Amino acid sequence: MATAxxxxxAEERRLLQRLRAGDEAAFERLVMAMSGALLRVAxxxxxxxxxxxxxxxxxxxxxxxxxxxFEGRSSxxxxxxxxxxxxxxxxxxxxxxxxxxxxxxxxxxxGDFTAVDADRFLPADAxxxxxxxxxxxxxxxxxxxxxxxxAETLAVVRAAIAxxxxxxxxxxTMRDLEGxxxxxxxxxxxxxxxxxxxLLHRARSKVRAALERxxx
Amino acid sequence: xxxxxxxERVTDHLEGALPIEDRARLExxxxxxxxxxxxxxxxxxxxxxxxxxxxxDVPTEGRxxxxxxxxxxxxxxx
Numbered sequence: 001m002a003t004a005x006x007x008x009x010a011e012e013r014r015l016l017q018r019l020r021a022g023d024e025a026a027f028e029r030l031v032m033a034m035s036g037a038l039l040r041v042a043x044x045x046x047x048x049x050x051x052x053x054x055x056x057x058x059x060x061x062x063x064x065x066x067x068x069x070f071e072g073r074s075s076x077x078x079x080x081x082x083x084x085x086x087x088x089x090x091x092x093x094x095x096x097x098x099x100x101x102x103x104x105x106x107x108x109x110x111g112d113f114t115a116v117d118a119d120r121f122l123p124a125d126a127x128x129x130x131x132x133x134x135x136x137x138x139x140x141x142x143x144x145x146x147x148x149x150x151a152e153t154l155a156v157v158r159a160a161i162a163x164x165x166x167x168x169x170x171x172x173t174m175r176d177l178e179g180x181x182x183x184x185x186x187x188x189x190x191x192x193x194x195x196x197x198x199l200l201h202r203a204r205s206k207v208r209a210a211l212e213r214x215x216x
Numbered sequence: 217x218x219x220x221x222x223x224e225r226v227t228d229h230l231e232g233a234l235p236i237e238d239r240a241r242l243e244x245x246x247x248x249x250x251x252x253x254x255x256x257x258x259x260x261x262x263x264x265x266x267x268x269x270x271x272x273d274v275p276t277e278g279r280x281x282x283x284x285x286x287x288x289x290x291x292x293x294x
Contacts, residue, residue, distance in 0.1 A: 131218035
């Protein structure tokens with residue numbers, strides 16, 4: 001089954017109207033266009049594929065049952081994602097206590113962080129070039145196309161993302177995997193623009209570091 | 217700008233969120249530092265590889281079930 005083309009804002013509004021009128025084709029279009037992304041996020045919360053698919057099914061039922069209450073203050077896909085996250089977090093084993101996103105996001109954006117280990121830079125009191133590379137990055141591969149595109153490298157990326165704290169994981173998934181704009185991620189995850197960038201930075205830096213460990 | 221600062225500001229740079237004077241400092245540093253140019257290149261590679269994880273499709277089985285659920289929902293509405 002091919003991945004359906006993404007839905008733009010205008011189509012989203014039309015689909016919502018048709019859905020409310022009971023149009024099955026509109027429902028199928030939404031399901032086809034969004035289920036892949038929803039399933040990928042669901043998987044990161046629950047232990048098995050069948051449970052992730054249950055969460056997906058429950059999400060779409062929640063969408064149908066919530067249609068009357070949706071007021072259009074956010075985009076349709078933000079709204080659908082919020083329903084999924086609610087389902088997934090309640091079902092997931094990792095987060096039994098459901099801490100509000102805003103709280104978790106602020107927590108994960110706080111505290112010290114270094115994108116690269118401090119000992120890879122010259123110390124502040126170095127006679128020359130303080131805070132410049134002592135151990136600079138090395139090229140990842142002689143023939144990047146070959147090594148970078150293989151399944152094992154992608155598995156390293158997938159594993160690195162899976163290990164991230166919840167909101168960092170969701171932020172990098174929505175931004176870099178699904179290609180959402182920053183504003184929508186802030187909307188669904190209740191983040192400020194600034195915190196969204198901090199979380200994205202931490203997530204991307206950790207994935208880069210994982211690739212570096214694997215490839216050099 | 218020193219390398220240690222660059223690796224922490226690279227996301228703000230890619231997001232277009234750096235104040236103009238910091239952006240100028242960062243770009244001036246990149247122009248003279250091959251290590252940081254490589255670091256930035258690796259960041260782009262990281263983004264590209266993350267994007268490649270976007271693969272899975274909806275299982276056909278689940279889709280049929282959903283459409284049946286939709287029909288039930290629609291019938292309850294009328």
